[in-house]
Amino acid sequence: MPISDSDPRLDVAHAAGAAAVALRGCWNVQGLSDGAGGARARRRIAALRGALTDCAADASARWDLTRVEALDHVGALMLWQAWGGRRPAHLEMREQHRQLFDNLAAIVHAPAAAARRDLLAPVAAVGAEMLRFLEHLTGFVRLLGQLSLDLARFAARPQAGPWREISANVYRAGAQALGITALVGFLIGIVLSYLSAKQLKQFGADVFIVDLLGVAIIRELGPVLAAILVAGRSGSAMTASLGVMRVTEELDALTVMGIPHGFRLIMPKVLALAVALPLLILWTDAVSLLGGMVAAKIQLDLSIAFFFDALPAAVKIENLWIGLAKGAVFGALIALVSCHFGLRIEPNTESLGRGTTSAVVSSITVVILADAVFAIAFSNVGI
Amino acid sequence: MAATAHSDDYVIEIEGLWTRFGDFVVHRGVDLKVRAGEILALVGGSGSGKTTLLRQMLGLETPHQGSVRVFGQRLDTADTVALRALRNRWGVLFQEGALYSALPVFDNIALPLRELKCFDEALIRDIVHLKLAMVGIEARHAAKMPADLSGGMVKRIALARALALEPELVFLDEPTAGLDPDRSDSFVALIRSLHRELKLTVVMVTHDLDTLFELTTCVAVLADQKVIANAPVREVIAIPHPFIKTFFLGERAQRAIEVIRDYPFVV
Ligand SMILES: Nc1ncnc2c1ncn2[C@@H]1O[C@H](COP(=O)(O)OP(=O)(O)OP(=O)(O)O)[C@@H](O)[C@H]1O
Ligand SMILES: [Mg+2]
Numbered sequence: 001m002p003i004s005d006s007d008p009r010l011d012v013a014h015a016a017g018a019a020a021v022a023l024r025g026c027w028n029v030q031g032l033s034d035g036a037g038g039a040r041a042r043r044r045i046a047a048l049r050g051a052l053t054d055c056a057a058d059a060s061a062r063w064d065l066t067r068v069e070a071l072d073h074v075g076a077l078m079l080w081q082a083w084g085g086r087r088p089a090h091l092e093m094r095e096q097h098r099q100l101f102d103n104l105a106a107i108v109h110a111p112a113a114a115a116r117r118d119l120l121a122p123v124a125a126v127g128a129e130m131l132r133f134l135e136h137l138t139g140f141v142r143l144l145g146q147l148s149l150d151l152a153r154f155a156a157r158p159q160a161g162p163w164r165e166i167s168a169n170v171y172r173a174g175a176q177a178l179g180i181t182a183l184v185g186f187l188i189g190i191v192l193s194y195l196s197a198k199q200l201k202q203f204g205a206d207v208f209i210v211d212l213l214g215v216a217i218i219r220e221l222g223p224v225l226a227a228i229l230v231a232g233r234s235g236s237a238m239t240a241s242l243g244v245m246r247v248t249e250e251l252d253a254l255t256v257m258g259i260p261h262g263f264r265l266i267m268p269k270v271l272a273l274a275v276a277l278p279l280l281i282l283w284t285d286a287v288s289l290l291g292g293m294v295a296a297k298i299q300l301d302l303s304i305a306f307f308f309d310a311l312p313a314a315v316k317i318e319n320l321w322i323g324l325a326k327g328a329v330f331g332a333l334i335a336l337v338s339c340h341f342g343l344r345i346e347p348n349t350e351s352l353g354r355g356t357t358s359a360v361v362s363s364i365t366v367v368i369l370a371d372a373v374f375a376i377a378f379s380n381v382g383i
Numbered sequence: 384m385a386a387t388a389h390s391d392d393y394v395i396e397i398e399g400l401w402t403r404f405g406d407f408v409v410h411r412g413v414d415l416k417v418r419a420g421e422i423l424a425l426v427g428g429s430g431s432g433k434t435t436l437l438r439q440m441l442g443l444e445t446p447h448q449g450s451v452r453v454f455g456q457r458l459d460t461a462d463t464v465a466l467r468a469l470r471n472r473w474g475v476l477f478q479e480g481a482l483y484s485a486l487p488v489f490d491n492i493a494l495p496l497r498e499l500k501c502f503d504e505a506l507i508r509d510i511v512h513l514k515l516a517m518v519g520i521e522a523r524h525a526a527k528m529p530a531d532l533s534g535g536m537v538k539r540i541a542l543a544r545a546l547a548l549e550p551e552l553v554f555l556d557e558p559t560a561g562l563d564p565d566r567s568d569s570f571v572a573l574i575r576s577l578h579r580e581l582k583l584t585v586v587m588v589t590h591d592l593d594t595l596f597e598l599t600t601c602v603a604v605l606a607d608q609k610v611i612a613n614a615p616v617r618e619v620i621a622i623p624h625p626f627i628k629t630f631f632l633g634e635r636a637q638r639a640i641e642v643i644r645d646y647p648f649v650v
Contacts, residue, residue: 029471034501038500045501077506081505096579106513106516107509347530
């Protein structure tokens with residue numbers, strides 16, 4: 001590398017028994033880092049520090065800083081560290097640089113926290129985790145309580161309710177999700193029909209595909225599928241929007257204006273999902289069954305008309321009601337869990353990401369838990 | 384290679400700059416030049432386009448017409464390597480601080496230094512503590528997260544971060560807004576001493592008349608969508624323009640002028 005005038009360097013001369021050290025070039029961040037930093041600059045800095053330390057070992061050395069082209073705090077700090085935190089006996093420098101070293105003398109370090117080994121740390125961690133879980137639980141219960149109060153208020157005076165917010169949420173969580181639920185539902189219908197058709201054919205039980213698809217989709221798959229898609233789509237959006245509102249103090253602004261955010265933000269979301277999800281489930285069921293029919297037609301040569309005829313007999317209507325009831329419960333749960341996490345977001349970007357992830361994971365888990373409860377509670381209805 | 388600017392070099396040159404948002408014209412042929420070693424204050428009414436002009440000097444926005452040169456380099460045509468080298472030579476204090484909320488105070492200041500990948504951790508630690516001491520933040524706050532700081536502390540830490548790479552040029556957007564009078568004074572003292580020791584060039588947006596009178600070598604007035612004056616504050620006051628009259632010679636300004644001790648600050 002060609003040496004230019006502004007490269008930082010040391011001139012060491014030995015005269016009359018004492019070393020004379022003269023600094024030249026740019027001893028500032030620009031000069032030291034070569035403009036953009038990188039490995040070469042790092043090697044050069046290491047070399048300079050080595051040379052400085054060698055020179056500083058000689059207490060009688062004469063230091064001459066008057067000929068540097070530029071010197072800033074970083075350059076001064078390298079010298080200061082080589083000198084061991086004090087000025088050498090023989091030092092010449094320009095007046096304007098004196099202040100730099102005065103500033104360096106004022107550096108205060110935070111006392112390093114003593115790293116103590118704690119044998120009980122794992123136990124404490126488990127305990128902290130438990131407490132955190134309990135805290136989540138109480139927070140969730142408080143949210144539920146607030147929701148009940150808000151619902152009572154809404155029921156008492158429905159004309160003063162947040163209709164606009166509810167309809168906006170139904171549109172966003174419901175209408176805008178029609179495309180994705182249709183696509184996923186159709187494909188799942190095809191896959192399910194295709195795989196079961198092969199098995200049924202072996203036993204000559206072709207016609208039972210209608211029973212299989214009907215019960216599986218209407219009672220179980222449709223609701224869970226739609227709920228998971230909505231949890232990923234709308235749940236995360238709800239958490240993020242509430243989180244950002246909390247970070248930017250919009251929630252506080254609402255509170256001081258006397259606009260309760262439980263009534264205006266959370267209840268509309270819960271109601272909207274409780275309405276939109278059953279409708280989405282109906283739609284997903286229909287499209288999945290269509291997919292199943294198409295696959296059955298191709299694989300088993302079962303006509304569409306036959307499918308329509310056989311369906312009402314094969315699947316009792318209770319299954320549809322159970323599916324839709326599940327939808328309402330799942331929707332409310334997803335909205336509640338998402339709002340719960342949204343309200344706990346701390347004012348930093350990391351917490352926003354973490355909160356959104358937790359919201360989606362938790363709401364899907366809660367949906368599946370609720371699904372298990374439904375399965376046990378209604379085990380002898382409709383089958 | 385890092386060339387130091389000569390004292391009569393222009394650090395920033397803006398020529399014939401036009402900015403439009405839709406049909407709304409903010410700048411109508413703005414010309415502004417800033418010499419090395421100057422402390423320039425950009426003043427103007429609310430909505431006159433100061434922040435927008437500052438963002439254009441930083442290359443965050445491109446004007447519709449006209450050119451912006453910083454260190455002789457055109458921002459809109461510079462390649463990424465040149466732009467990167469350029470960005471290591473300036474420091475920016477945003478109006479709201481813009482600290483990285485996911486990083487503690489220490490890492491916020493260390494980030495630009497670590498990004499250069501040539502300084503070792505021991506040196507970086509000392510530099511960070513030096514910067515904190517310079518802006519008057521105690522070392523025990525270094526481990527805090529930005530969300531746990533007061534507004535004034537955020538401002539001072541953001542200033543420490545802007546100064547981390549010992550830039551030749553610093554941009555400050557409303558640096559003293561949100562600081563108590565005592566802190567404002569130490570801010571003025573800090574910028575003044577850095578200016579003396581490091582030949583810093585400063586471009587700041589400020590409405591604070593005390594800072595303006597005590598610190599600046601030059602005041603650029605943005606009014607009528609143009610820079611109508613760029614001169615030392617003493618000369619600017621003499622210009623008969625309605626905005627300048629109300630800004631400097633209004634009642635508030637008169638009170639501020641009475642308390643000036645030693646202005647204009649001469650280099
Ligand atoms: N992205 C944008 N789109 C449309 N108009 C904009 C945009 N950014 C700025 N403006 C307009 O440009 C004008 C100048 O804005 P700017 O933020 O630069 O003002 P300012 O001088 O910094 O004011 P203040 O002192 O209040 O901060 C304003 O009228 C603003 O409405
Ligand atoms: Mg502004």
